[in-house]
């Protein structure tokens with residue numbers, strides 16, 4: 001007979017009850033332990049995960065009011081709220097049992113019990129917990145997806161050869177479960193591509209979970225990705241599922257994977273190889289099934305050469321590698337993108353008659369767009385907001401074309417000056433962030449933070 005995977009603990013001061021219960025339950029569950037006194041509970045609960053405790057109500061000779069049982073029930077619910085408690089009561093204690101259920105016990109059995117009744121009670125309690133856990137996980141997944149949906153990402157536009165090829169590849173790769181790594185500068189549309197891959201996949205009815213490793217505090221990486229158990233660290237006030245768990249059967253998008261610190265790269269590799277993981281502070285391992293998509297704007301191959309990113313991890317995540325070229329290398333996409341954003345923001349701000357002269361369009365096509373499509377989108381939105389007439393003019397665009405150094409140097413505003421210098425360094429090094437950062441006297445991470453701040 002197949003045993004149910006569960007750890008059951010029987011607590012009763014009567015050795016005969018303990019022996020009978022253990023002998024019977026061992027045939028049905030993978031781990032069954034017995035304790036004579038509930039004061040041993042703390043030791044057991046701190047060492048291992050107990051799924052269910054079968055708890056007697058009275059332990060002191062002569063006592064039969066069940067107060068001890070209630071005391072220990074409260075204690076268990078405090079130190080291990082996930083552990084189920086089934087109380088063993090004598091005939092006639094039904095009122096007491098009902099009050100125990102109000103305090104968190106799952107059920108009760110009358111002593112002496114019938115084996116089949118005991119088994120049925122334990123099984124339905126375990127089943128209920130499984131369903132509750134599933135509901136909690138679905139709720140967390142829903143919340144996480146809702147937060148992501150708030151970021152209005154719209155459709156994928158482009159007619160350059162590079163974009164048309166990219167769209168074809170998305171269709172081909174989307175239907176497979178292959179791990180995909182998307183490379184491209186800030187604002188080139190990596191998130192949009194990740195979503196398009198999910199939409200094209202067989203998992204498109206399941207969750208798409210987006211984790212921005214660039215926005216996470218390094219201390220939180222591990223618990224955010226793998227989840228934690230209550231008490232695993234100071235602020236872990238309750239059990240929490242990690243993003244791998246939330247994305248189970250769906251797609252997990254790890255954005256800015258280049259930010260993953262080396263010690264976690266090793267852990268990530270093991271997790272991806274074994275397709276199994278444990279929440280922080282937990283002893284239980286579980287399997288997961290996710291389609292992994294990663295993205296980065298860093299020169300990841302260069303990071304491998306410098307020893308900053310593990311080669312074995314790169315090979316794990318880049319079964320297919322998609323490179324999105326920067327906007328300045330596909331200027332033929334600018335008119336169609338401008339048109340798309342004009343429509344979008346014209347509608348949003350109720351200015352539907354806006355048009356753009358050839359001159360304005362060519363100034364947009366001349367600009368080098370260090371912040372790529374995100375910067376173009378913001379520029380168009382600003383033009384739409386500022387326009388009083390139906391004609392858009394280039395003075396509404398807040399960009400500096402190469403060579404307008406003097407204008408920028410005129411300003412004494414530190415923020416403008418910082419943006420200008422960053423812009424200039426990136427142009428000078430043709431988009432190479434490492435070289436630009438070194439010229440500016442910044443670390444790459446510090447430069448990335450500033451790029452984010454200025455929307456570049």
Ligand SMILES: Nc1ncnc2c1ncn2[C@@H]1O[C@H](COP(=O)(O)OP(=O)(O)OP(=O)(O)O)[C@@H](O)[C@H]1O
Pocket residue numbers: 152153154155156157158184185186187188189190191192193255297373374377
């Ligand atoms: N091909 C495209 N068509 C339409 N809109 C696009 C396209 N590419 C990017 N965008 C828009 O540009 C903005 C930035 O795109 P996205 O967030 O996907 O870029 P990213 O490469 O993930 O940026 P980051 O590196 O900063 O995370 C979004 O508002 C997105 O909708």
